[in-house]
Amino acid sequence: MKKLHLLKTLVDLFWFFAILASLALIIFVPLFLFDDEIYDLPMKINGEKLIVMDLTTKLILLGYVFAYGFFMYAIFLFRKVLNHFSKREIFNENVILLFDKIGKLLLASTIISFVVYVAYQNYVENKVNFGIEVGTDSFLLAASLGLFFMALSEVFAIGKNIKEENELTI
Amino acid sequence: MPIIVNLDVMLAKRKMRSNELAERIGMTTANLSILKTGKAKAVRFSTLEAICEILECQPGDIMEFVKEEI
Numbered sequence: 001m002k003k004l005h006l007l008k009t010l011v012d013l014f015w016f017f018a019i020l021a022s023l024a025l026i027i028f029v030p031l032f033l034f035d036d037e038i039y040d041l042p043m044k045i046n047g048e049k050l051i052v053m054d055l056t057t058k059l060i061l062l063g064y065v066f067a068y069g070f071f072m073y074a075i076f077l078f079r080k081v082l083n084h085f086s087k088r089e090i091f092n093e094n095v096i097l098l099f100d101k102i103g104k105l106l107l108a109s110t111i112i113s114f115v116v117y118v119a120y121q122n123y124v125e126n127k128v129n130f131g132i133e134v135g136t137d138s139f140l141l142a143a144s145l146g147l148f149f150m151a152l153s154e155v156f157a158i159g160k161n162i163k164e165e166n167e168l169t170i
Numbered sequence: 171m172p173i174i175v176n177l178d179v180m181l182a183k184r185k186m187r188s189n190e191l192a193e194r195i196g197m198t199t200a201n202l203s204i205l206k207t208g209k210a211k212a213v214r215f216s217t218l219e220a221i222c223e224i225l226e227c228q229p230g231d232i233m234e235f236v237k238e239e240i
Contacts, residue, residue, distance in 0.1 A: 168211040170201050 001086070008082045015075060022072060029065055033058050056123050063116035070109035074102045091160040096153050103149030110142040172238045177206045180225050180232055195220045 081098045089095065117139075181188060192202040195217065204210050205217075218229055225232075 165211045168204060168209060170197070170205045170210045170213050170217050 004082065004085055008079075008086065011075070011079055011082060015079060018072060018075065022068075025065060025068065029061065032061060056119075060116050060120050060123070063112055063119070067109045067112040067116065070105045070112065074105035074109065077102050077105070091156060091163045093160070096156045096160065099149050099153035099156060103146045103151075103153060105146075106149060107143060107146030110139055110146060113142075114139045172236050173208075174234050174236050175205060175208050175210075175232065176234060177202075177221070177232055180227055184225050186225070191221070191224060194224050 077098050081095055081102070084090070084092060084095050084098075181191060188202055188206065189199055192199045195202075197217070205213065218232075221232060222229060
């Protein structure tokens, strides 16, 4: 279980920094959403600095915030799963539900990010780009990860059934 | 499940208590209770053999198939 402890530590570290980033979001996003003035804050979307702050840009920003929120909730649930694992609760109803929820959240986050990304490109750069990126940051990989968690939930449900059958074999 | 376990009947016929049977087979009373109440999903041949040997009966005396009404 050494690897589990390492994973738990890494996820906890990631969670800590992500919480700090979330605090900054909670402070600055309402500022951008409810005030039309652009402050000298280095606000970027897809690596490009925001120059215009109108309703569309605000909606795009809101979309990103939602996608980030879903992603953060998925990480929170993943930490719960790791806690279950460290207590040796593996083929558990809770773990199955959590895996399914994580998968759905990651998928929702990816879809929202993709829609917002296309909308942003269409609005700011006036072009629609439907390319397939192959990298660690691609939408395809993120969507696959979401589906992987959902499949894992089904595999764990089968595992739980086998475990119960094994326990009830006299 | 359409398989009915009649272990209770057989125990009564042999005037033996569950605890004694469990002890002689080398099984926990909790496991024997799972078997008696029909909650078990499977029975090992070795367990069946031990029960039949101690109760001096056939597997069919302990279990019976009853068709489920739909």
